[in-house]
Amino acid sequence: MTTLLEVSGVSVSFDGFKAINNLSFDIGPAELRAIIGPNGAGKTTFMDIVTGKTKPDSGEVLWGEMSRSLLKMNESQIARAGIGRKFQRPTVFEDQSVFDNLLMALKKDRAPWKVLFYRETTADKARVEELAEEIGLADQLQRKSGELSHGQKQWLEIGMLLAQEPRLLLVDEPAAGMTLAEREHTTDLLKEAAKTRAVVVVEHDMEFVRRLECRVTVLHEGSVLAEGSLDHVTKNQQVIDVYLGR
C-alpha cells in the first residue's frame, strides 16, 4: 500500500520541553486511524506540525505521490494541498449563516481576485445543501451558526471539512460535547469519509474509538508507544501502564 502522509523522525521542543520526540507515523490514502494518548502526549502538536502551524526542529513530513515536503509550505498551502483539520473546540464563523460557512469551505479557487468575483452556481448550491443534509443541518442553512447548539457546531465543522474535499482529514476530539445519538452519527460520518480518503481521529473516549473499528496509534511523551488494533494495543503492558491503567 502506498502512503499518503509520511512523518519520519520528527522532533519539536518548546522551551526545552520535548513535545514530540523522534515521532514516525504514516497513513495510506483511504484509511481510518485513531490516535490516543494521555494529556501532553503530543497529539495536538502532531496535528500542528502536519498542518503547518508548528515547524519541527528536525525530521521530515512528506505528502502525496510526489512526496512533497510539507515543511516548506504554510498553513493555507497545506490546506489547499488537501489536508483538512477540525479543531477540538468547534470553530465555525459564528457571525455567518450555516450556508455561508459551508460555501466558504467548498473546494474552489481561493485566490482573492477569483473569490471577489465569485458567484455561486446551482451546482455549488446543490452541493452545500447535500452537505447540510449529510450533517443534519438542512433546515438550519439560513441560521447564524452562532445560534447552533454545541453538537450542531461540531457537525457544521465536520461538514466544512468535507466540503473542502481533503485527501487527509485530521479530526481532534470530534465527539466532545455530543449526545450518544450524535456520537453514533459522527462515527458513521467518519467511517464513510474514510472509504475515500485518509482520516486521523484524535480521541480520549475509548468507547468512541472502539466504534470506529480501526487501527490505533498510542502516543506517549511525544513518540509512538504502540500501534495496531484496539484490542492489540489495550493488551500491551506499556500502554496499560501509561494510559489505561491510570
Add this chain to the structure above:
Amino acid sequence: MRKSFVARNPSVLIFLALLGVFTLAVTVLGEGLGVGLISTSFVKTLGKTLCLCLVAIAMDLVWGYTGILSLGHFAFFGLGGYMIGMWLMYARTELIVAESLAQAEIPPTPDEIRDAIGTQIFGVVGGSDFPAVWTFAHSLPIQLALVVLVPGLLALVFGWLAFRSRVTGVYLSILTQAMTLALALYLFQNDSGLRGNNGLSGLQNLPGAADVPQSMVSIWFFWASAAALAIGYVVAAFVVSGKFGSVIRGIRDDEARVRFLGYSVEGYKLFVFTLTAVIAGIAGALYYPQAGIINPAEIAPIASIYLAVWVAIGGRGRLYGAVIGAAFVSLLSTWFTGGQVPDLPLGIYTVKWVDWWLVLLGFSFVLVTLFAPKGIGGLFDLLTGRHGPDRHGAALGPDQGSLREKEAEQ
C-alpha cells in the same frame, strides 16, 4: 434563494436615494445654482464631510470587516491630497507666471517660465529648484494617476512587510501609527520637496477657471464628492456582500481557521489594505481642494485615530454606520470647535467647548465602546427588529449533551 445584489444589500438603494436627495437639496439651497440659503463655506464643509464619509467607509472595510485596526489611513488620505495639490499649485502658478512674464519685452523661454514657477512655489522654503517629486506636476492625468498609485503602492509595500511577518492586533496598529508619524515628520522638513510645514496652499482655485466664482466651484466639488461617495459605497458593498465578504469577516473573527480552510489570509489582508488605501487617497484628493490647503499636520497620527473613533461611534461592520459616524462626529466637531456652542457656566468654572470638545468626544467614545458596541448604526437594528444571536450561556460541557445554558433552562 440567491437574491440580486440590491436585494441582498437594501442599504445601498436607501443610501443612494438619500445621498441623491441631499445632493439635490444642497444644490438648490446653495449659492452657486440655487437660492443661496447655504453659504459657500458651508457647502464646502458639507463636501468635505462627504469625503470624510468616504474615507470612513475605507476604514470600516479594513477595520470593521477585516479586523485590521489600521491607525494610519489618514496618511493615504493626505497623500492623495498632496498629489492633486501639486498639480493645482503648479498649474495655477504657471498661469500667473505666464501672465506676468507676458508683459516683458522679450518673450520668456520655457526654462525661464519653469524657473519662475519654482521660485514662486519654493521661495517660501528658500529654494527655487523643482525636487524630483514634482517631475509630473505639470500633467493633470499623471497626477490623477498618482492619487491612486502613491497611496496604493505605499499600502502594498507596507502591508506586504507587515502581514507577511504576521503582525496583527495592537502591534499592527502601532506600526501604522509609526508609518503615518514618520511620513508627517518627513513632510515637515523643508527639503522634503513639498514645502515643509507650509504645505500646499491655494488649492481652492481651479487653474483655468479663474472667472468661475467659488460658489460654483464649491458645488462642482460637492457633486464630485457625492459621486465618489456613491461609487465608493457601492464598491464597498460589492466587496463585502459575496463570498469575499464571508472570507474577510472570517479573518476578522478567526484568522487561523480561515488559514486552515486554505485561504491565504495575508493575500486577502493585503488586498483590502491596498484597496482601502486607494479609496482613502481618492477621498483626500477631493477633500483638500475644498479645504484649500494641505500641510503635514493633516496626517499626524491623531487624524487616523479620529477616523477610528468616527467608525466606532457610527457602528463598525456596517457601511452606513461608518458614513453616519463620520458625518455626525465631524460636523459636530466643526460646530463645537468653531466656537458656535454657548459656553456652559458652572459657577466656579465655565466650560468652554472649544477646549472641552475633545474630552467630550473621548468620553463618548469610551461610552460607546462599553455600552453600545454597535454604535449609532445599532439603532437601525431596533427599527428592523434584527437581533444578534444571544450568546449568553456557556456550553454545558460534553457530559450533559449539546445544550447551552439558556436552552437547558427552557
